[in-house]
Amino acid sequence: MQVPILKQGAFLVAVIQSALTDADIVQLRDAIVSKVGHFRSRGVIIDVTALDVMDSFATGTLQDIAHMVRLRGAETVIVGIQPDVAFAMVHMGLTLEGVTTKLDLEEGLDHLERARPATSDR
């Protein structure tokens, strides 16, 4: 189940629409890292609103994505974590340490605009 990754100016937006298998998550990681290089994006937003469960593999891979994307000069923002999911995650010790998290897509884009202002016209 491929996650659509859309280009929004200098940023990429990946909207997860249903539960993902471990293989899907790995595929998403590879697709994002590849596209960041291809489009020379400054930021990536991953929207997890549709997920009502986040296990350790998912959180670990999201952290990997953030690290790999940073190595390519871009910032990752995770948005849309549901209240129940957030509650469960912290109780299991999955805190997404070091990864920026915002409430929703609007907040995520706002954050990226401020954090990574354009240095030239794209």
Place this chain on the structure above:
Amino acid sequence: MTLTDLRKESKPAPESTAALLRELVSHLASNRTQLREEWIRRITEARLLQAMTKEEIFAEATSVYDSYVEALETRTLESLQAYAQNLSERIIPRGVDTHEVVGIVLLLRDVLARSLFSKYPSGILNDVMDAYEPAANAIALTVAVGFVRERERIIREQQEAIRELSTPVLQVRERLLILPIIGVIDPLRARQLTEQLLRGIRANRAKLVVIDITGVAAMDATVANHLVLTVESARLLGARVIVTGLSPEIAQTLVNIGVDLGKMNTVGDLQGGIEEAERLLGFKVIPMGESAPA
């Protein structure tokens, strides 16, 4: 079959118990007015049901008496249970206490028993009481249990209401929430708090939350950890948390248990916390010239 015939038997057979009960019921029904008066007199003498007026006591006494006799007659308790539930719902808000309800049922039992003592000669009295006692006990129990259950239900509802009241999540500015915590936090309340806060963050699109614990007297390691978890889960929803109002004792506890204070932004008091939050949100409060107090 009359009671004189029954006297001839050494031990009552089951049908005769039924016959005895029918006899009793007809006695109690035909002497209804006088026995009910006697009961009400004893209720007043024992100073029970003082929260109710004379008319109310008379009305309820009549209903209870009739239900009692009906239960004896039909030997089923459903309608009595339903009546006990209904009665409890009506009188508990009036402030009628458990001991009063149990008291009046036992008084009725007593009034009726004495009436049976005076009517039936000692020879047959044992058999009569054998028929009456189990039924009367079942009735007293049904009414008492019905009353207590209703009270427990009300207490549970009130506790739930108090819980909700105690943890309001308040929006004081665009994107800024305040969560004032007062009283004792147990793990259940801590969990409720967190859930309410997260829902509030999402509903109000809050970027900042000030959690004020001035009203929390003491905090143990478990609760301190819950607080840290609350701060972390708020972060996952994109909100920063400032904790204010830590007493010296609580500050000491947090240090002693080694809470990672890097994860928690703290400010001394609520005012300081709100000012810091406003600053972070880009607000500046400017007095409006002479009219503003210093």
